[in-house]
Amino acid sequence: MSVCFSKTMIKNGLHYVHNLKPLNKNMDLVLEDLSVISNHQAYNINESKSERDIIIDVQSLEKKFGDLKAVDNVSFQIKKGELFSLLGPNGAGKSTTIRMLTTVLNPTSGDAIIDDNSLKKQKNQIKSIIGVCPQDIVIFDVLSAEENVRFVAEMHGIDKKSAREESKKLLQLMNIGGRKDACKNFSGGMKRRLNLVMGLVHKPKILFLDEPSAGLDPQARRLVWDFIRNLKKTGMTIILTTHDMVEADLLSDHIAIMDKGKIIAMGTPNELKKKDMNVSNLELEFHNAQELNDTQKCLKNYDNIKNIQKISDIKISVSFIGGIPTLKNEILECAIKVKNLLFRDPTLEDIFLNLTGRSLRD
Amino acid sequence: MSEVKVDTADLSLPKKSNFSRVNRKAWVIAKKNFKEKMKNWQSMIWTIGFPIMMLIVYNFIFSQEGEEPEDAYLANNLSTFDIEFPGIVVYSVGMVLISSAIMFAAAKKSGTLERMDTMPAGRANIFMGAIISETFFMIFQISVIFSFGYGILGAYFKSWGALLIGFFIALIFGIGCIGIGLLISGLANSAESANGFGMLVHWPLLFLSGSFFPFESNVVYATPYYWIKQVYLQITIFGDGLSDKLYSSSLIGYTAEEISITILGGIAIIVGFMVVFISLGIFTFQKKSEI
Ligand SMILES: Nc1ncnc2c1ncn2[C@@H]1O[C@H](COP(=O)(O)OP(=O)(O)O)[C@@H](O)[C@H]1O
Ligand SMILES: [Mg+2]
Numbered sequence: 001m002s003v004c005f006s007k008t009m010i011k012n013g014l015h016y017v018h019n020l021k022p023l024n025k026n027m028d029l030v031l032e033d034l035s036v037i038s039n040h041q042a043y044n045i046n047e048s049k050s051e052r053d054i055i056i057d058v059q060s061l062e063k064k065f066g067d068l069k070a071v072d073n074v075s076f077q078i079k080k081g082e083l084f085s086l087l088g089p090n091g092a093g094k095s096t097t098i099r100m101l102t103t104v105l106n107p108t109s110g111d112a113i114i115d116d117n118s119l120k121k122q123k124n125q126i127k128s129i130i131g132v133c134p135q136d137i138v139i140f141d142v143l144s145a146e147e148n149v150r151f152v153a154e155m156h157g158i159d160k161k162s163a164r165e166e167s168k169k170l171l172q173l174m175n176i177g178g179r180k181d182a183c184k185n186f187s188g189g190m191k192r193r194l195n196l197v198m199g200l201v202h203k204p205k206i207l208f209l210d211e212p213s214a215g216l217d218p219q220a221r222r223l224v225w226d227f228i229r230n231l232k233k234t235g236m237t238i239i240l241t242t243h244d245m246v247e248a249d250l251l252s253d254h255i256a257i258m259d260k261g262k263i264i265a266m267g268t269p270n271e272l273k274k275k276d277m278n279v280s281n282l283e284l285e286f287h288n289a290q291e292l293n294d295t296q297k298c299l300k301n302y303d304n305i306k307n308i309q310k311i312s313d314i315k316i317s318v319s320f321i322g323g324i325p326t327l328k329n330e331i332l333e334c335a336i337k338v339k340n341l342l343f344r345d346p347t348l349e350d351i352f353l354n355l356t357g358r359s360l361r362d
Numbered sequence: 363m364s365e366v367k368v369d370t371a372d373l374s375l376p377k378k379s380n381f382s383r384v385n386r387k388a389w390v391i392a393k394k395n396f397k398e399k400m401k402n403w404q405s406m407i408w409t410i411g412f413p414i415m416m417l418i419v420y421n422f423i424f425s426q427e428g429e430e431p432e433d434a435y436l437a438n439n440l441s442t443f444d445i446e447f448p449g450i451v452v453y454s455v456g457m458v459l460i461s462s463a464i465m466f467a468a469a470k471k472s473g474t475l476e477r478m479d480t481m482p483a484g485r486a487n488i489f490m491g492a493i494i495s496e497t498f499f500m501i502f503q504i505s506v507i508f509s510f511g512y513g514i515l516g517a518y519f520k521s522w523g524a525l526l527i528g529f530f531i532a533l534i535f536g537i538g539c540i541g542i543g544l545l546i547s548g549l550a551n552s553a554e555s556a557n558g559f560g561m562l563v564h565w566p567l568l569f570l571s572g573s574f575f576p577f578e579s580n581v582v583y584a585t586p587y588y589w590i591k592q593v594y595l596q597i598t599i600f601g602d603g604l605s606d607k608l609y610s611s612s613l614i615g616y617t618a619e620e621i622s623i624t625i626l627g628g629i630a631i632i633v634g635f636m637v638v639f640i641s642l643g644i645f646t647f648q649k650k651s652e653i
Contacts, residue, residue, distance in 0.1 A: 127481060127483075138473040140394065140398060154390045155391075155482070157482070
């Protein structure tokens with residue numbers, strides 16, 4: 001019997017069969033004893049085309065620090081040329097995931113296949129195709145900006161002349177081309193831009209950006225977003241982490257929402273918001289704080305009210321199950337004196353709130 | 363149609379280490395390290411400025427008391443300064459122990475090591491790069507100290523050949539000290555503690571080995587510094603050959619006696635010291651920075 005497999009998961013679905021790697025992925029495989037395969041996923045030839053587009057396949061990745069499971073059984077797939085975001089609050093395990101995928105942290109268990117290389121076994125091949133922009137600024141601070149960037153380029157085997165040209169070009173683009181002094185004298189924003197340039201001077205196939213816009217003012221953030229969008233146009237696959245839902249919403253093709261080491265939701269920004277269709281959001285504005293308090297107390301008695309969040313002294317946001325009509329009675333009974341009422345689309349923030357009961361900013 | 367056997371044994375492969383072959387990336391790293399080093403004022407002051415200052419002080423104190431009886435050394439016409447000079451070399455080169463400990467601890471703390479770990483080079487190249495850059499720096503440092511000590515202050519040396527051998531012995535010792543630096547930085551979790559830890563190793567060793575002041579005790583043999591100082595001194599000042607015996611005394615004063623180990627034995631001990639500490643340093647650093 002002949003079965004087409006492009007990907008075979010065996011043994012409780014945790015391990016990828018690495019022996020298959022040197023072979024053509026579309027090759028027909030004859031497996032005499034199919035019973036060795038449990039919990040397998042089989043794709044037919046037609047699907048294997050999209051399968052080949054997958055550049056990162058994270059498989060049950062886990063990292064423990066002592067008793068703490070910083071990353072807990074995380075799996076996801078990223079397609080070539082896509083911008084994929086890990087969205088979650090501080091401590092969710094985003095950086096730990098990135099540090100594992102960028103080969104500097106050994107996973108406690110699980111693996112990832114990055115451009116056909118196993119994270120466990122082919123670290124060096126992976127290192128040569130990735131670029132990393134760490135969350136904390138990491139630069140050689142007695143060296144000049146250009147010396148920093150040229151070092152990264154040369155480490156990736158780019159010859160001296162091209163390394164010099166490429167670093168000059170990128171630094172110009174980032175508005176730090178004129179500085180010849182040690183970069184320890186740079187401003188915070190300049191350092192962050194240098195940190196970014198050092199991650200991509202060698203034109204990596206895959207770029208990891210760990211909170212690239214953290215600590216930047218709104219204007220600088222927009223610049224970074226534009227820069228990332230332009231990078232994406234070059235076909236680079238980008239993995240971004242952020243705790244900013246606006247950023248994730250604006251930039252991403254796919255988002256994985258992380259909390260306490262786990263992925264709690266995944267999809268395109270629109271899919272994620274649709275998932276929440278059943279939940280509606282209402283902003284209520286009152287004349288004074290007293291009215292607000294009374295209403296809040298009253299609304300708490302109803303089961304279909306999922307969450308109440310105070311926005312200001314006279315403003316609350318209410319998430320509830322079902323559409324406006326279902327809420328008529330409650331509104332009538334509790335908030336007769338409401339000054340202003342605003343129905344709004346769910347944001348990623350709402351989704352996170354509904355999934356975890358906590359705000360993303362906590 | 364072909365047949366593929368699923369080899370389950372392959373699934374439990376041991377964790378592959380981060381170590382790779384040394385290649386030209388080591389030079390790229392060395393070049394970067396060397397640039398950093400030359401731009402670091404603090405490290406320049408400690409490794410070059412301080413030894414020169416000490417040479418001046420020693421020269422000032424000791425060159426003027428040539429006729430006093432306690433200066434009746436085995437060899438005639440030598441001043442205390444001449445005899446002290448090898449100790450200064452040990453002191454200066456040994457400083458690399460502290461500077462490399464600081465360098466590695468800082469790289470670990472600041473994330474630059476982690477950043478380098480994401481680049482296609484591997485730890486073998488990172489260590490080799492550090493050894494190369496520190497060695498080049500020591501060549502520069504020893505040259506400066508030699509020019510100043512022998513050239514300007516006129517410390518005595520037997521011959522140019524002897525001096526060249528002394529130079530290499532100092533260098534081998536320095537590479538061993540990089541190993542101690544690595545060991546320290548593996549255990550320390552900040553540049554500050556690596557600095558303190560380094561001082562705590564370097565200074566007691568200088569005194570226990572009798573590099574600065576005569577110290578007639580069996581303790582000296584337990585310090586690597588004694589061997590380097592003694593071999594260096596007997597080669598550069600007395601022009602001793604490989605089969606000549608080493609002296610017991612830390613400073614070859616009148617109480618000095620021959621010991622059973624020859625210069626060759628001393629060199630073997632210095633090379634052994636280098637190999638052991640480089641290995642131990644790399645091993646410890648790898649072990650402690652594994653996450
Ligand atoms: N080296 C480490 N040792 C111990 N705990 C760690 C280490 N690195 C991260 N953690 C912990 O793992 C969790 C996830 O951290 P991190 O991945 O940095 O989160 P995020 O990037 O999403 O803010 C946190 O609770 C953090 O304290
Ligand atoms: Mg983080």
